[in-house]
Amino acid sequence: MRDSRLDVAKGVLIILVVFGHLLTRVGLGDGLTDLAYTVIYAFHMPAFIFLAGVTAKSTRLVERIATFVILLAAFQTLYYVAERWVGDAFAWSWTDPHWIMWFLLAMIWWTLTVPFIERFPRTLVAVSAVVGVCAGVLPFAGADLSISRTLVFWPFFVVGKVYGKKLLAFTAGFPLWTRVGGCVVALLPLLALFVADTDNSWLYGxxxxxHLEVSDLRGMLIRACLTLIAFLAIFALLAAVPDVRGPITVMGERSLSVYLFHGFVVIALAPALEEFFAGGYGHAVQIGAVVLCGFAAFGIAFVLSLKPLHWVVSTPPKKAAAAFASLVTPREHSRNGR
Known part of the structure; x- marks a missing residue:
């Protein structure tokens, strides 16, 4: 039986994804908006990837990968059309996914490793940890093919696959004071990243x-610290989320539609947000920007998690992927009751 706390956590995270992208369109100053951005980006994608690992399976592997390929091709095209329509078209590239599309390509690579994770779980945890910390040494690790992000964030996927369900069960019975204390402890290093004026490029992976203009040794130390900080925040998130059913739970269950469609809303709202907050970044404006983006993020995530949009990104792509998989792996589909 699926743990609803997993979906609540995914719901919180997908709201933070939308929130973070809205903040970038507002523009970042040196105050509250920058603080919120740093805290969010230091852990929200690692946590999202961790939860993707929790639900990852090696069954129907071709079908799962084909689904991501179809979604990547479709939405890369749709975003190109949308941004060209508003006069800000990006340079087309199949090897360098645009903006949020990197996650779909990375999911393809991570999904390919699932059979190995299931076969050698502890070994892959150790290997992925080393790879994640040392990936920045590789000269070819960059945006092309989402290689850098795939390697940097791979430990979160592997640990989620191997230990995610156990951690969900372990944190379920924590008393309130432990949950609150865990959130406070996890928040402190996130705040320290802001105080230390950490370059946001480190958080993108x-x-x-x-590219980050550091030596290999210093880079590995920084990446190791960022990885540990993110894992601490993930643990606190798992401990904090309640076992409830509500709108956030639904957003978590349908987070893929929110993720894929919210970029269009952000693009549409960008001119209005930039103009509205163009007057300056006083303390009141900073607070207003964060509050407005917070409410907007919740509303956008709620609307984009409605059934029609969820159906668009789930049913047709999965049916097409299943049809393709049945052609290339008929025996495997027969064994799985397809």
């Missing part, structure tokens, strides 16, 4: 150490 998209560049190697040469």
């Amino acid at each position: 998209s560049g190697n150490f040469d």
